[in-house]
Amino acid sequence: MTPRTILTSLAAAALLTGCSDGASGERARTQIWAVGSSTVFPFTTRVAENFGRNAPGGAPRVESMGTGGGIQAFCAGIGPQTPDVASASRPMTSGEFERCKTNGVVDIVEIKIGYDGIVVATARDGSDYDLRIQDLYLGLAKEVPEGAGFRANAATTWADVNPALSTDRIQVYGPPPTSGTRDAFLELGMSAGAEKIPALAALKASDEDRFEAVAHTLREDGHWIDSGENDNAIVQTLTRTPRALGVFGFSFLNQNASSVKAASIDGVMPSIETIADGSYPLARSMFIYVKKAHVGVTPGLQDFVREYLSDGAMAPSGYLADRGMIPLRADDLAAQRALATSMTPMTAPSTAD
Template sequence: MIRTLLAAGAALCTLALAACGDTGGTGQARNGVWAAGSSTVFPFTTRVAETFSRNQGGATPRVEALGTGGGIQAFCQGIGPATPDVANASRRMTASEFDMCAQNGVTEIIELQIGYDGIVVATARSGASFDLRLQDMYLALAKEVPVNGALAVNPATQWSQINSALPAQRIQVYGPPPTSGTRDAFLELGMGPGAERLPELAALKASDEDRFEAVSHTLREDGLWIDAGENDNAILQTLTRTPGAVGVFGYSFLEQNRDAVKAETIDGIAPSVETIADGSYPLARSLFIYVKKAHIGVIPGLQEFVNEFVSDASAGRGGYLEDRGLIPLQPEELARQRQIAQSGTAMARPE
């Protein structure tokens, strides 16, 4: 169970990079860990929080699902108890986010890869099956597509108009909002590569890469792509209630709900532990947590919480996060992440 842990107490005067008495404007100190961000990482962090609290005692960490972008935004607001200690992310922090952190005094950030996940395109178990190609997803979901050699507003309303092998049913896709790392990864791993397979857009990328990225990363706005919020469970429920609907969400949610929904293949490859871990599934991605180094040793339990997150019992093969749907790192890679956590090695600015 997750409890809010903004407890009144003595001012956090020992915070290394903050002025004495600075509590981030709240007038309160904290006696427990605060993590915020990705809805995909949320169930994993929640599980770690439960185990940490049971083993360590004391306050249960506060965990919030704000989306990757929202979590990093909150994390980067500064040093002090009014800001999260940990940002959960379903993609790597960007250079602009790193710079925002630095501008606000968050100058040492520990980046930890916790495992892998895949983005699935799913339907209700009772629905028609799809064998999607990356270019099919682009042509179905992009705001602009090639029409007679030029870019135009997407005219397609049925999947079979994109590819005659797909079902003759309305395009109706429920997916994550712009603040979500899942959406960022879907655009990067699915829409961009799908666009590149079309000659007109391949030529655009060669001549104007910025324009190509803007076009390939812009989803249609005519109601056939529906932002479904940060709660992936809401998408799952929609699929079971809406005949013909398609959903985009993390593989871990699929694993927990295979009785109700099924994943469609992408380029003939189904998402699985094996295909995501080896990278053969086109929409495979890495998951991260970011830790504010200045809060370690100040926020009670933060170092221990991070250690628990990257322990073999948690993130290792056969660990309790694998039961929740996390696809573990290779043992040697997890050991490297554990060393980063224990040494407090700060990340470099992303390229």
């Protein structure tokens, strides 16, 4: 342990176990506190319920506020007024890591907990969709190429984007900017789709920042609708609006298979198998981030992480699989369990904001 790590741990201990925190007047906290992704929320909640049966501080407090909002709260500092764990449906960015560091959160443990896919879905009685990855960009981007530049996206139906698609109006309900699902959709769907278009592939080669700005800017004319952090609310909206599409995590599709159905992307349907093997284009990994300075201070924190990676949770027939989690492969799970034991801090990520 480095001198800086020792000082940080001592500071956390003073804040968490002292009579109160001088800045906020908040008393010591014995309950584990986890915040973050709405996609990961059902999994963390289930682990918390299981862990809480024997935990000294009771079941951990779990809050859904989106990946970005959760990491922001996590990175605010150390002590009882800040969370112990942030869940995320995408990796932490370099900017978030630096903000953590600025606020004294210098030892962060990154644990991969499983896989998920982003689905584009509609009501069971809606149209069937076989989308090309570029259809996502062409239907939902604020600007599309024209000549040597760009113009406002004028497509109003999916058939305007691709004659093989439905004549239904482009109306897509999706997560807001604070959501990791939104971030992953922009990267895995919008950017990947933009790269299929020659003019944008050339732009990426010449000016990657400009390419990202164009590929990641969604329409603001009513064809894309931000729908909050609750993916279940998007599912419910689709049942009332059968001609609309929604963007949310695969686990919510699994839980609502009787009312919604997925579109295929480049001919591949989302499933446990296609997400785990990476053949589904919108597959992603999910994470929890642990504040090492709180380990040994917040009672049971390391044991909570171990419960997340336990056989009972992570086995193919485990309780997280019942909620739609796509488990880690055996070698990957072993590596994450080793991290949960050693609590080795992550290095600065290369992923930018």
